[in-house]
Amino acid sequence: MSKFNFSGLKSNKDTGFGDNFSGRFIDKNGYPNVQKRGVGILNRYSWYHTMLNLPRWQFIALLISGYIVINFIFAMIYFLIGVEHLTGINRSSLMDEFTDVFFFSTQTFTTVGYGRIAPVGFLASLVATFEAFLGLLGFAIATGLFFGRFSRPRAFLKFSDVALISPYKDRSGLMFRMAPFKNTSLTDASITVLASFEITENGETKSSFYNLKLEVTTITSLILNWTIVHYIDEQSPFYGLSSDDLKTIAIEIIVHVKAFDSIFSSDVVQRTSYTSQEIIYGAKFEKMYNPDETNLFTVLHLDKINSYFPASLPDIS
């Protein structure tokens, strides 16, 4: 189907991605497209990993609804024990009783304990004792989750949405770029890029993986944008690939960046991928930083990360 062949290239068989899949191996955010089956849901998830990955508003909604549900359950228990075992309850109506019992529960769970309503007798006191204990442990766990969430080291890298095939040296190069978009401090960044090509041989469709040779694989300080360049020479699996080939062959470029965050003192990684549809043939990135007017610092224009312009490629046939 394609004029080029890979026979002279050494494929990478140890990627961990398997070989019989024609969709996207990892999604734009770096998560693998894998579904696990055959284990119960409780064993399949690390609830802590899940909590760390939950979007902020979902995490907060979960905390609030948990708070309401637990207090509702305890209110029911106190109600069943009998409101006469709580002092200060407004007993005008069942509704009023339940309201007071519910708020007694919240005052116990949060350990506010105003005392306007207080337990009398063994059973109500026992439940309140247990509820206050549970409340404190609950907030202990919430403290841990909050800390775990915001102390979780993340790279905060923004990748260009597309990769380009740009004129480079006497030929062309595959390029994409990234930039740190938050006030992090990344040093010693390194990158590995893998390309998967779906190849049909003897009627069987298989994915082959190739490590892409890069012009620069490590950088001392990741302060400005970093344009990753793969020179397309005879050793490249992209050699001879035409604009049309990009539309017909399923290609995926899998990117893996590792850097040292010197504020957290921890390694951080981030991944992304580009499929054939996200590779632009014949284009060049615009420069995205320049000195400030005052010439005292450099300005990095993060909104320009996807800015490119057409650029014709040399004909090497």
Next chain:
Amino acid sequence: MSKFNFSGLKSNKDTGFGDNFSGRFIDKNGYPNVQKRGVGILNRYSWYHTMLNLPRWQFIALLISGYIVINFIFAMIYFLIGVEHLTGINRSSLMDEFTDVFFFSTQTFTTVGYGRIAPVGFLASLVATFEAFLGLLGFAIATGLFFGRFSRPRAFLKFSDVALISPYKDRSGLMFRMAPFKNTSLTDASITVLASFEITENGETKSSFYNLKLEVTTITSLILNWTIVHYIDEQSPFYGLSSDDLKTIAIEIIVHVKAFDSIFSSDVVQRTSYTSQEIIYGAKFEKMYNPDETNLFTVLHLDKINSYFPASLPDIS
């Protein structure tokens, strides 16, 4: 006793496992079979390591029983000081008194402090002051323990229960496999495999350790299952080992996996071991992943990790 000899192989003398032990060096879960003696129990355990390793229900049971015991002790102290130094105590019977004193203690320890019962006078107030302080510190420690427990980086790898001697290339290979079973994100996994053979020489039984050469020792992304393959050639200590030898020679395969968990940004390790009894002679693993019907993602069947079928080995005599 065995027809093969190890004379041409270089054994590994720096394993740290010692040399005169004929049982299992490490158990299935990776813990070494070593007992420490000669130091007091307080010095022998790092209580924090212990707390991190405790099963969840034991940890919770420990917290609850600690809570009850501490409050019981404080209740005794208040009782000895005299219930007349607490306001609002129900003094109908000794039992009622103690109940109220106990719940006053829990209300102090959890800092709920309804105030229906409150200390009056120096001594009761002093004890309550100390108890509230202790309560807060206790919950501070519990917070730390909770966080320590769930933020503890773990690999969450499932290993196959058995290792197989499978047909491989023109000969045979020792194989076992592993898969990540939770929603972790492991990259840069590496593995080392050590085999111990109990050899009787000049009437003395000794364990010899050999590093097993593997076909692949590192993998970029640990997303699907990973089958570890040791090719049994002339350089392998398994060369010439027959099905019967497996029943008579004490062998232990010690596995050590290290990977980078990109959610925790931390290295994680996991160990396991296979003894002679856990090595199946002449069998092959079934494939455990396939594309989804929709062809959009890969399905990993974790329940198939132990699935294998018989496969006859080539005769190389």
Next chain:
Amino acid sequence: MSKFNFSGLKSNKDTGFGDNFSGRFIDKNGYPNVQKRGVGILNRYSWYHTMLNLPRWQFIALLISGYIVINFIFAMIYFLIGVEHLTGINRSSLMDEFTDVFFFSTQTFTTVGYGRIAPVGFLASLVATFEAFLGLLGFAIATGLFFGRFSRPRAFLKFSDVALISPYKDRSGLMFRMAPFKNTSLTDASITVLASFEITENGETKSSFYNLKLEVTTITSLILNWTIVHYIDEQSPFYGLSSDDLKTIAIEIIVHVKAFDSIFSSDVVQRTSYTSQEIIYGAKFEKMYNPDETNLFTVLHLDKINSYFPASLPDIS
């Protein structure tokens, strides 16, 4: 403009600093002189990184003012609901009412809950329930921030304010020094030094980067001061640089230190830089440590880190 040229030297093109900037690349404290634009302020900052970097008094001021503002808002809400839904309010004047409502709010937020003032009825109780919940979460977050701040691994290195060009061997050397100034325990320290020279070629001004070769790049224990020495031989970009050149050429020496803090069990990094103005031509550092009078330990004089004396350089023309 300068008599020396760099034609024989290999410049480092992978520093991540860009190439068209004539100011200072990183400031004295190691932060890069880069401004990010083109993303909203919420996306541009990692609030957690910001909180970790905030000076102590600003952090505390932020906590206190947050505490006041939140309680003021809740006081307003209770006031709007109506003070008749709170027991025990002093209703002599509007001011007195608001005062009591405000302090009811603080007693709820901190979960003190004396109970002299307590909510009655659905609405006030509901708001109080929410406030106590918010209070606990707020303190959970504060706990995390405190821990994040003080457990953040930092190198605590003091660098000499200036670098010297000192007599060294038969010629001269570029020297600066550092010392750990707190009770940390740093081991396995390593250093890399980069020099940027602003060079005007064909009317275009560009920064070129050179890795400086050091006499010692790693040190086992960073206990006393460490004097970093770059021997200025023919391979050095500083070769032939005169005292006057230092005044006219924009040079920046960028220093990057990495060490292992054995108390935190974590790698720590620190950066600094020296510009032309901070390089002293013809001077030597004074020794800054000596044995104690008792000869039992070594004394490190941190106040001497900037002590140097003039020393004439050999003439090598």
Next chain:
Amino acid sequence: MSKFNFSGLKSNKDTGFGDNFSGRFIDKNGYPNVQKRGVGILNRYSWYHTMLNLPRWQFIALLISGYIVINFIFAMIYFLIGVEHLTGINRSSLMDEFTDVFFFSTQTFTTVGYGRIAPVGFLASLVATFEAFLGLLGFAIATGLFFGRFSRPRAFLKFSDVALISPYKDRSGLMFRMAPFKNTSLTDASITVLASFEITENGETKSSFYNLKLEVTTITSLILNWTIVHYIDEQSPFYGLSSDDLKTIAIEIIVHVKAFDSIFSSDVVQRTSYTSQEIIYGAKFEKMYNPDETNLFTVLHLDKINSYFPASLPDIS
């Protein structure tokens, strides 16, 4: 003074220990014998490092005394504001008044807030508001400190008190040993050993450092004891050293161990040192582990770590 010389040996000049000190470079627990001067006490200490290193009882004593002092100060403030601004105070005597005020303070600081005593009026309420806030922040900090203390990765290695010069191969070897004494899980341990010799040359006394070549420098699993062996051949600075030399020459052996703690997923380091007085000439260590009677596990006798017996060294003159 000694018959041997070091002229043929390459000394290590990059140890970071300095060169003019004749006492002990690091103490038995691995802390360097260095005193820092010339900076204020506040800048000289990282209070967090200090808190992590404080012995347990000192840490607890500090917490308790801080708690008492703070409450005493607040009690004074409430007293100065006037006890009439607190409800429920026992006003029989000044002493009773102060007692009640003090306990009101502790009930506020710990947020127990029984409410038997409660603030009335602006000033007392304001101070109470601030105290409750401070209390919560204080416990937030205590939580962080507790967690920091017990989650601090430590190696928990026990070293033999002495090093031995034992018969080894055809000659002799310098040996000492270590063992993990707690329920940790250490892997990939590595060791470096440095020896300092005080040498008087031309009337000047100087310390020279030599890296000792070890038989084994890394070990896969640090489960049992590890005996470190330095073979004393012609390349060793100990070559030709007699029993008498040990008494007259100031020698220090500086030991640095690094290992990976797989429970904390963190590197841990530990250091120690041996001086001439702690080197025994002509002795051998007893074996300190053996299989259990049941032959199911290995027993490590930690109390035997210092057990050795005399062993005559070969005469190589």
